[in-house]
Amino acid sequence: MSDYAQLQEIDAFYSFFATFNLSRPVTSVADLADGAALFDVLSVVYVAIHLYVVSNLTTPLATQPTFANPPAPPPNPPRTGSSASAP
Numbered sequence: 001m002s003d004y005a006q007l008q009e010i011d012a013f014y015s016f017f018a019t020f021n022l023s024r025p026v027t028s029v030a031d032l033a034d035g036a037a038l039f040d041v042l043s044v045v046y047v048a049i050h051l052y053v054v055s056n057l058t059t060p061l062a063t064q065p066t067f068a069n070p071p072a073p074p075p076n077p078p079r080t081g082s083s084a085s086a087p
Helices: 003-018 036-055
Strands: none
Touching: none
């Protein structure tokens, strides 16, 4: 990779972090060492996903099926044809 392409890639990387409201701005790779910028980005993404899920619920959370309380299976349709009389 040429030096120019590498500089463009680093600038794009910094621009990505600049799109978020970080507790500390990222101006060098050393700013990423403690992981604070990553946690800031993940918290924004988590809140956005949470708000999306909550806003798209069609039923209250209390009535949502869970693994402990799965929805009942549909009833079996009646048999038809020649095998209907077989046990």
